[in-house]
Amino acid sequence: MTGPGDFDLNRRELVAGGSAAAALTSLPRGAHAETTSMDRPTRMKVSLTVNGQRRDLELDTRTSLLDAAREHLHLTGSKKGCDHGQCGACTMIVDGRRINACLTLAVMHQGAEITTIEGLGQPDTLHPMQAAFVKHDGYQCGYCTPGQICSGVAVLAEIKAGIPSHVTADLNAASQVTEAEIRERMSGNICRCGAYSNIVEAITEVAGRPA
Amino acid sequence: MKSFTYERPGSPAEAAAAVARTPNAKFIAGGTNLLDLMKLQIETPAHLVDVNALGLDTIEPTPEGGLRVGALVRNTDLAADARVRKDYGVLSRALLAGASGQLRNKATTAGNLLQRTRCPYFYDTAQACNKRQPGSGCSALDGISRQLAVIGASEACIATHPGDMAVAMRVLDATVETVDAKGATRKIAIADFHRLPGDTPQIETALKPGELITAVTLPKPLGGTHIYRKVRDRASYAYALVSVAAVVQPDGSGRVAFGGVAPKPWRVEAAETDMARGAKAVTDKVFAGAKPTHENAYKLKLAERTLTAAITEARA
Ligand SMILES: Cc1cc2nc3c(=O)[nH]c(=O)nc-3n(C[C@H](O)[C@H](O)[C@H](O)COP(=O)(O)OP(=O)(O)OC[C@H]3O[C@@H](n4cnc5c(N)ncnc54)[C@H](O)[C@@H]3O)c2cc1C
Ligand code: SF4
Ligand code: FES
Numbered sequence: 001m002t003g004p005g006d007f008d009l010n011r012r013e014l015v016a017g018g019s020a021a022a023a024l025t026s027l028p029r030g031a032h033a034e035t036t037s038m039d040r041p042t043r044m045k046v047s048l049t050v051n052g053q054r055r056d057l058e059l060d061t062r063t064s065l066l067d068a069a070r071e072h073l074h075l076t077g078s079k080k081g082c083d084h085g086q087c088g089a090c091t092m093i094v095d096g097r098r099i100n101a102c103l104t105l106a107v108m109h110q111g112a113e114i115t116t117i118e119g120l121g122q123p124d125t126l127h128p129m130q131a132a133f134v135k136h137d138g139y140q141c142g143y144c145t146p147g148q149i150c151s152g153v154a155v156l157a158e159i160k161a162g163i164p165s166h167v168t169a170d171l172n173a174a175s176q177v178t179e180a181e182i183r184e185r186m187s188g189n190i191c192r193c194g195a196y197s198n199i200v201e202a203i204t205e206v207a208g209r210p211a
Numbered sequence: 212m213k214s215f216t217y218e219r220p221g222s223p224a225e226a227a228a229a230v231a232r233t234p235n236a237k238f239i240a241g242g243t244n245l246l247d248l249m250k251l252q253i254e255t256p257a258h259l260v261d262v263n264a265l266g267l268d269t270i271e272p273t274p275e276g277g278l279r280v281g282a283l284v285r286n287t288d289l290a291a292d293a294r295v296r297k298d299y300g301v302l303s304r305a306l307l308a309g310a311s312g313q314l315r316n317k318a319t320t321a322g323n324l325l326q327r328t329r330c331p332y333f334y335d336t337a338q339a340c341n342k343r344q345p346g347s348g349c350s351a352l353d354g355i356s357r358q359l360a361v362i363g364a365s366e367a368c369i370a371t372h373p374g375d376m377a378v379a380m381r382v383l384d385a386t387v388e389t390v391d392a393k394g395a396t397r398k399i400a401i402a403d404f405h406r407l408p409g410d411t412p413q414i415e416t417a418l419k420p421g422e423l424i425t426a427v428t429l430p431k432p433l434g435g436t437h438i439y440r441k442v443r444d445r446a447s448y449a450y451a452l453v454s455v456a457a458v459v460q461p462d463g464s465g466r467v468a469f470g471g472v473a474p475k476p477w478r479v480e481a482a483e484t485d486m487a488r489g490a491k492a493v494t495d496k497v498f499a500g501a502k503p504t505h506e507n508a509y510k511l512k513l514a515e516r517t518l519t520a521a522i523t524e525a526r527a
């Protein structure tokens with residue numbers, strides 16, 4: 001994240017950066033400005049509960065939740081496909097909800113409960129969704145798979161919680177676990193290998209309906 | 212991404228004051244638009260004020276019989292709220308037609324209103340763009356303009372407001388509530404919230420620097436049939452080419468706003484008297500004076516047909 005360009009400052013940025021740091025000395029809470037004027041990293045402490053374990057980190061404020069997991073906690077199951085919210089490979093479950101970990105900052109998640117693919121299940125203790133993906137061949141290269149599985153788990157929870165979708169016919173009725181519902185709700189997870197039909201079968205099986 | 216400092220204040224007044232006193236500071240809510248743009252150095256704030264701990268995440272009834280939606284209410288929660296589903300179906304539908312499940316879980320009411328355009332040249336820092344770099348020119352005018360505005364634009368910029376939620380808010384006549392660093396509050400009608408570009412396309416809304424959105428209020432329910440119809444390049448997870456938010460009453464009268472066609476949700480109230488006469492009568496008036504490019508003239512026909520479909524659906 002600290003490419004050479006980060007140190008190319010023009011005068012305007014230098015001035016703005018300098019006064020931003022000055023203003024920070026009076027802040028009640030939050031970042032400590034450890035640098036003066038250059039575009040140097042600002043580091044902050046953050047504690048996350050990742051897969052049930054408390055992890056204390058000190059990170060550059062720019063670190064996404066995805067990079068915190070992959071580069072700092074060495075949980076490399078979550079993948080970086082696009083880094084722009086467009087593919088879903090980075091999907092994690094944070095405080096019970098699936099999000100794109102690439103489009104959020106680690107420091108915004110002080111105290112959060114985070115579940116990554118590693119926390120859903122391990123090779124000898126597979127989560128039912130992981131087992132179903134294996135059984136139904138819900139992947140080819142596997143790059144999108146951790147995101148697909150985290151998303152799939154959350155999708156079933158969302159249907160159960162009564163959250164409607166674009167294809168829910170009656171907004172005032174509960175939505176059902178249909179193929180159309182699963183496909184629509186999984187649209188934020190792109191699979192370049194096109195394993196979609198097997199992914200739908202795997203999720204359908206876990207939902208307790210015959211595929 | 213440029214380096215920045217970060218704080219997470221606990222009250223709206225503190226948050227507004229923090230942005231006002233810090234040069235080049237920005238609020239961050241869900242972060243799904245701002246961080247995207249920061250990664251590309253299209254946005255380069257030196258300080259981020261996180262608004263997630265301000266307690267603005269509830270939906271409350273108003274004395275007038277409407278709903279007051281906190282600025283930090285997530286798109287998922289707004290779409291799923293039982294009162295919104297029952298009385299403001301067009302809003303639920305618009306939200307559910309936008310982005311993906313993961314993004315809606317993060318995206319907030321205020322952040323959604325303030326999302327920036329998806330014009331391809333705005334995103335390409337190697338191209339001229341008056342919105343990104345005022346005075347540099349507009350690459351879209353004779354470039355790729357298939358997705359861009361057909362009305363309300365200017366010679367300086369033909370970008371659209373790309374969102375869905377705001378189109379529903381416009382048809383419902385919502386009001387945006389704000390607070391500034393001095394603690395002064397104000398109410399902005401959604402019709403006046405997004406600006407037309409004129410020769411300052413970098414100024415997109417009526418918000419003043421440092422002004423914090425605290426809520427969006429919805430007036431009392433309109434009744435009628437609520438429809439949000441979005442036409443896009445794929446069935447899900449894509450921005451609108453054209454969208455129609457409509458509330459149609461049993462006698463055929465109603466309201467309609469269009470998305471994907473202009474720098475703001477596009478609604479012409481005077482055209483709505485023709486609703487009962489069918490789509491063409493309405494779109495002829497709504498799009499009078501349109502200036503499409505050779506690439507996006509299709510949107511005029513598409514808008515008429517999408518409204519026809521919406522009216523047909525309402526009658527069914
Ligand atoms: C891949 C992708 C697809 C998408 N598809 C769609 C789509 O189909 N339809 C659609 O409508 N949207 C779509 N979106 C956009 C998405 O809806 C927005 O990114 C989201 O709504 C922004 O909300 P946020 O809370 O994350 O905003 P942020 O990114 O946190 O903030 C956006 C802006 O609002 C400002 N801000 C935030 N809160 C406040 C406040 N309370 N007061 C004042 N200023 C504030 C910030 O400073 C920033 O400038 C898509 C996004 C992505 C990445
Ligand atoms: S249309 Fe607007 S956003 Fe797009 S290149 Fe022109 S000035 Fe920039
Ligand atoms: S890496 Fe996060 S959505 Fe693609």
Ligand code: FES
Binds near residue numbers: 142
């Ligand atoms: S399995 Fe290869 S991208 Fe999905």
